Amino acid sequence: MSEPASISLGIATRYATALFELAKDEGALKALEADTTSFSDALAVSDELRAVIGSPVISREDQGKVIAALGAKLGVSALFGNTLALMAEKRRLFVLPQFLANLADQIAAEKGEVTAEVTAARALSAAQSKKLAETLKARVGKTVKLKTTVDETLIGGLVVKLGSTMIDTSVKAKLAALQNAMKEVG
Structure with missing residues (x-):
């Protein structure tokens, strides 16, 4: 694995693990699973969304607005929305695909x-x-x-x-x- 790819995977894993543990503590794994699935589906079908999260030209504020609007439209939980807002604020949205995949893997492992x-x-x-x-x-x-x-x-x-x-x-x-x-x- 190349160094930038492993760095991205590390960032995605840290955010996903933190969100997973918080959701597990709150008993909100079902909501987290639904949020993860809906965001993954949106990312899979939208070239524009992939362009927004990967563009270094788009400001973090604009990225945050796009993610917040999409989260509101999809009806994601506050915990999931806050995590994405933090990722936008820290310019970490470029790891969103790995983050969502990691979350899905952790949820599946928890469910056996x-x-x-x-x-x-x-x-x-x-x-x-x-x-x-x-x-x-x-x-x-x-x-x-x-x-x-x-x-x-x-x-x-x-x-x-x-x-x-x-x-x-x-x-x-x-x-x-x-x-x-x-x-x-x-």
């Missing part, structure tokens, strides 16, 4: 959940998603939430990333392995 990133050749049905989650739960012993994306270049099958483990059952990977085997033969 893990997230599996699933890439499929086509969208999974509800029954397929449920079966996959149950199979992964049996393997890891924790509740598994699926984060599913579609990549048609896989042709068929799945790629599942669960922590440091990756399971690739895609047709694309099997064809690549066959191609490599044929190259070795001659």
